[in-house]
Amino acid sequence: MFLLQSGNGVDILSSQGIFILFIGISFTIGLPVVMIKYGRKDSN
Numbered sequence: 001m002f003l004l005q006s007g008n009g010v011d012i013l014s015s016q017g018i019f020i021l022f023i024g025i026s027f028t029i030g031l032p033v034v035m036i037k038y039g040r041k042d043s044n
Contacts, residue, residue, distance in 0.1 A: 010017045 010020060012021065
């Protein structure tokens with residue numbers, strides 16, 4: 001029943017909100033950087 005409640009979000013300044021924000025930023029910025037840096041190398 002907890003997931004069915006609407007309108008109840010996570011406070012961005014709480015520890016859980018900061019953790020979710022940190023995970024989102026790390027995937028948004030970190031994943032493309034890692035893919036560019038360690039991507040497929042051409043044999044030539």
